[in-house]
Amino acid sequence: MSADKIVVSGFRHFFQSDSGPVQATGQIDLTIREGEVVTLVGPSGCGKTTLLKAIAGFIAPTEGEIRCDGRLVRAPGRDRGVVFQELAILPWRTVRRNIAHGLEIARVAKAERDKTVERLIGLMGLVGFEDRYPHELSGGMRQRVAVARTWAADPDVILMDEPFAAVDAMTRLTLQEELGRLCATTRKTVFFITHSVEEAVFLGDRVLVMTRRPGTIKATLDVPRHGKGGRDWDSFTGDPEMRAISEQVMHLVHAERV
Amino acid sequence: MIGRLVWRLLPAAPALVVLAAWFVYWTIVQPPPSVIPSIPDVVRTGIELAIGGRLLGDIVSSMGRLLGGVAVGVATGLIAGFIAGLCRPIATFLNPLVVFFNAISGIVWLPLVIGWLGIGHALATFLIWNTVFFIVFQNTVLGIQLVPEVLEHGVRALGGGRWETIRSVTLPGALPYILSGVRSGLGFGWRALIAAELVGATTGLGQLIFSGSEYHRADIIIFGALLIGAIAMVMDRWLLAPIERRTVVRWGLVATSRGR
Amino acid sequence: MGRFRDLRVLLPFGLTIAIWWGLKAGLDISDKLLVSPPRVWDAFVVLATRGILAEYVSTSLSMIGIATLISFGFGVPLGFAVGTNRYAARALEGFLRYLQGISGIAWLPLAILWSGFTHTTTLAIVIYTLIVPIVFNTMTGVRAIPENYILALRSLGASRLRIVTDVYFPGALPSIVVGTRLGMGYGWRALIASEMLVRQGGLGDLIFGARTFGQIDRIMVGMIVIGTLYIVVDRLLVQPVETMTLARWGVLRK
Numbered sequence: 001m002s003a004d005k006i007v008v009s010g011f012r013h014f015f016q017s018d019s020g021p022v023q024a025t026g027q028i029d030l031t032i033r034e035g036e037v038v039t040l041v042g043p044s045g046c047g048k049t050t051l052l053k054a055i056a057g058f059i060a061p062t063e064g065e066i067r068c069d070g071r072l073v074r075a076p077g078r079d080r081g082v083v084f085q086e087l088a089i090l091p092w093r094t095v096r097r098n099i100a101h102g103l104e105i106a107r108v109a110k111a112e113r114d115k116t117v118e119r120l121i122g123l124m125g126l127v128g129f130e131d132r133y134p135h136e137l138s139g140g141m142r143q144r145v146a147v148a149r150t151w152a153a154d155p156d157v158i159l160m161d162e163p164f165a166a167v168d169a170m171t172r173l174t175l176q177e178e179l180g181r182l183c184a185t186t187r188k189t190v191f192f193i194t195h196s197v198e199e200a201v202f203l204g205d206r207v208l209v210m211t212r213r214p215g216t217i218k219a220t221l222d223v224p225r226h227g228k229g230g231r232d233w234d235s236f237t238g239d240p241e242m243r244a245i246s247e248q249v250m251h252l253v254h255a256e257r258v
Numbered sequence: 259m260i261g262r263l264v265w266r267l268l269p270a271a272p273a274l275v276v277l278a279a280w281f282v283y284w285t286i287v288q289p290p291p292s293v294i295p296s297i298p299d300v301v302r303t304g305i306e307l308a309i310g311g312r313l314l315g316d317i318v319s320s321m322g323r324l325l326g327g328v329a330v331g332v333a334t335g336l337i338a339g340f341i342a343g344l345c346r347p348i349a350t351f352l353n354p355l356v357v358f359f360n361a362i363s364g365i366v367w368l369p370l371v372i373g374w375l376g377i378g379h380a381l382a383t384f385l386i387w388n389t390v391f392f393i394v395f396q397n398t399v400l401g402i403q404l405v406p407e408v409l410e411h412g413v414r415a416l417g418g419g420r421w422e423t424i425r426s427v428t429l430p431g432a433l434p435y436i437l438s439g440v441r442s443g444l445g446f447g448w449r450a451l452i453a454a455e456l457v458g459a460t461t462g463l464g465q466l467i468f469s470g471s472e473y474h475r476a477d478i479i480i481f482g483a484l485l486i487g488a489i490a491m492v493m494d495r496w497l498l499a500p501i502e503r504r505t506v507v508r509w510g511l512v513a514t515s516r517g518r
Numbered sequence: 519m520g521r522f523r524d525l526r527v528l529l530p531f532g533l534t535i536a537i538w539w540g541l542k543a544g545l546d547i548s549d550k551l552l553v554s555p556p557r558v559w560d561a562f563v564v565l566a567t568r569g570i571l572a573e574y575v576s577t578s579l580s581m582i583g584i585a586t587l588i589s590f591g592f593g594v595p596l597g598f599a600v601g602t603n604r605y606a607a608r609a610l611e612g613f614l615r616y617l618q619g620i621s622g623i624a625w626l627p628l629a630i631l632w633s634g635f636t637h638t639t640t641l642a643i644v645i646y647t648l649i650v651p652i653v654f655n656t657m658t659g660v661r662a663i664p665e666n667y668i669l670a671l672r673s674l675g676a677s678r679l680r681i682v683t684d685v686y687f688p689g690a691l692p693s694i695v696v697g698t699r700l701g702m703g704y705g706w707r708a709l710i711a712s713e714m715l716v717r718q719g720g721l722g723d724l725i726f727g728a729r730t731f732g733q734i735d736r737i738m739v740g741m742i743v744i745g746t747l748y749i750v751v752d753r754l755l756v757q758p759v760e761t762m763t764l765a766r767w768g769v770l771r772k
Binding site for chain 3: 056057058075076077078080081082084086087088089090092101102105106146149153155159
């Protein structure tokens with residue numbers, strides 16, 4: 001059994017608004033083990049982004065605490081990388097310099113930096129686009145850059161906030177497969193939130209389902225990964241076990257419709 | 259609760275800071291009132307000017323000139339802008355001239371035009387017209403040229419003629435630009451007016467503050483300048499912004515009213 | 519092709535000069551009101567060869583240059599300070615708008631009372647006119663930067679300084695350039711107006727001084743130089759920077 005990486009205990013969050021505090025989430029307790037890919041699916045507005053932002057250290061929880069490797073999370077840190085839904089790579093940096101940004105900040109030597117960047121450019125299918133600016137790329141390409149930037153910085157934990165929601169459906173399938181491979185080969189701890197049931201089951205070792213706002217975690221389902229650990233949509237859609245899990249999650253999510 | 263109150267009152271903070279600094283400086287240094295008057299002095303002067311009737315006269319003559327100049331400027335700018343906007347060769351031909359004359363619009367004409375029109379209403383009106391015209395013209399041309407062709411094709415496809423297309427597509431489509439042109443034209447016209455009145459008039463708010471400097475009455479100048487800003491703000495906020503909101507924003511053409 | 523286009527730009531000016539000349543000759547307008555193009559040219563040659571024009575031009579150009587540098591130096595940091603703090607932004611936005619309604623020239627009488635008919639007076643007026651659009655646009659530029667840029671960098675371990683150099687500055691740069699360009703346009707006009715009243719050199723002094731001696735030819739030379747200089751500085755110096763920053767970073771905004 002691998003060690004606990006992220007431990008969320010007694011978490012609750014409220015936002016301040018003009019008419020007083022608004023409850024963003026219910027009480028959430030959650031443990032993510034090292035090397036595990038945990039996906040969280042829930043209706044929009046249920047507070048899943050709030051939870052992710054708290055784990056990232058962008059917001060301080062109103063109640064409860066979050067620990068990473070046993071240390072209390074107080075601020076964002078290099079050990080927890082974040083991939084956003086959109087608009088997070090810098091338009092004034094080329095693809096190469098965006099991917100290298102985390103390494104620049106960490107003062108990694110140029111030779112090593114270049115090596116890492118080249119490797120990720122290859123892994124994410126960005127060869128030939130190294131010196132382009134983000135506005136010259138498609139939405140899917142931009143998200144590849146965002147993913148590559150986070151992976152290049154080599155954090156222990158990667159937090160992803162619906163990274164493929166703004167990408168067209170065809171590209172999304174490819175990106176999901178690529179991400180699946182990346183997770184399997186690098187064995188990172190990944191926390192991935194989405195409102196797509198299929199995506200959650202396809203990528204997760206474990207799927208969490210959240211209730212509507214103020215959200216709490218209503219169910220946890222293990223997704224057994226057989227064989228090579230690779231995931232592709234062809235074998236996924238043909239697998240009755242996967243279909244059964246997807247249906248189960250779908251029922252749980254549908255019960256939360258407003 | 260307290261946080262919200264602070265938030266609401268924040269816009270008043272800079273004015274309060276300036277007033278406080280002014281008060282403290284005046285109390286400690288006691289400068290000659292002709293250079294830096296006290297706050298009560300300025301208030302008293304304002305009241306005296308208002309009661310004496312001079313102020314109202316100056317405001318009326320300034321507003322009259324502004325209205326005249328802006329009306330002529332907007333009318334000519336719109337007509338010329340429409341012609342140039344609908345006929346690209348004319349726009350291309352005029353463009354270099356517009357760039358050049360825009361660069362010398364307004365106050366630069368004053369020394370020359372004083373000889374033509376003398377000091378007074380006509381001069382101020384000319385300088386305002388000259389300022390407003392180019393802004394309205396350029397915005398109108400731009401607005402018309404930027405109306406998406408696909409919208410025009412749409413009306414054509416429905417059997418609309420050229421006039422129908424202009425009336426139902428080009429005009430409303432160009433309206434956001436036209437309105438923002440009129441709005442900033444008024445702002446610039448106001449500035450040109452004050453500059454023109456400093457030397458080229460015998461009445462008006464510009465002349466009021468100029469006379470303040472001749473008689474070494476800093477209180478008059480400060481009161482006049484603050485009033486000039488207040489009038490500009492009132493015009494922009496209660497006259498032009500609502501018009502822009504009512505037409506343009508309702509159609510979802512721009513997210514919020516722009517303008518600087 | 520390029521040469522052909524240059525000629526087409528000159529054509530409208532040729533026509534304007536022809537109309538001007540035609541009106542002057544046809545209506546027999548007095549030299550006290552309008553002079554013919556050759557007279558303006560002669561006046562230009564006299565002013566240029568005697569070095570008089572160079573002196574007036576260099577006064578005006580150095581004034582606008584100094585004012586731009588000072589306004590940029592103070593305006594950009596101030597814009598950053600205001601733009602990164604939402605309380606400061608709310609406090610100052612209305613105040614800056616109000617100040618914009620009071621043109622620099624309206625403060626001229628007060629500035630003359632305080633520092634006399636000097637370059638300092640003119641400089642103060644021009645800086646006042648220039649700095650507000652710079653502060654305003656820097657602030658707007660900073661506030662338009664998507665929050666995700668900053669969050670992403672923080673999670674990459676960036677320090678506050680790093681975020682300023684890597685996100686705030688490049689992100690706001692197009693806006694800063696736009697603001698500086700606008701400010702220089704307003705400032706140039708305020709400069710000419712101020713020079714007319716302060717009468718300590720500069721192109722405004724040239725044309726207003728010529729007025730008192732009824733030298734229409736000099737006034738017109740001055741007007742043409744004022745317009746040409748503005749276009750040269752704006753189109754050849756400032757606009758290329760604006761185009762570069764906007765085009766480089768693509769669809770950042772608008």
